[in-house]
Amino acid sequence: MSEKHLYPVFSLRSLLLLVVAMIPSLLASAAGSVLTAPALVGWYPTLDKPFFTPPNIAFPLVWTFLYALMAMSFWRILRARPEAGPKTAAIVIFLVHMGINVAWSWAFFSRRSPYGGLVVIGILIVAIVLTMREFRKIDRPAAYALTPYLAWTVFAAALNGAIALKNPG
Helix, strand or coil: CCCCCECCCCCHHHHHHHHHHHHHHHHHHHHHHHHHHHHHHCCHHHCCCCCCCCCCCHHHHHHHHHHHHHHHHHHHHHCECHHHCCCHHHHHHHHHHHHHHHHHHHHHHHCCCHHHHHHHHHHHHHHHHHHHHHHHHHCHHHHHCCHHHHHHHHHHHHHHHHHHHHCCC
């Protein structure tokens, strides 16, 4: 597959852009962890959870993989040459979506609000779809790389919804 629309992987420019592309994922991951950790000790274990709740160890493993995919996907967009198309909208929606990603941890865990989390995760799903749409205009693999993230977020929304229903108030 030809990637003439992207700057070469091992150019100095691309390697610097790799560092830049990793920053939003690293910041979102760190912020999400800070917002989540206190609730994992007291509040979250007390919630009535559905039968399809993964074991706790699954969450950091899955999210590490997904944040790496997000960074790789964003890197492909940043590496796109001007002839691939305008990148501003794709970059902005990606960065906004990362903020929404962190907002879910704040709503669900920090605010201890499954219903608030459900609202935010619904917005997050829309933001991921919009990000994928904008990325696809520039680089299809960058868009498709976000598919596991979208699938996990839809699953997380179902889990969030079930927790909200099982823990009213």
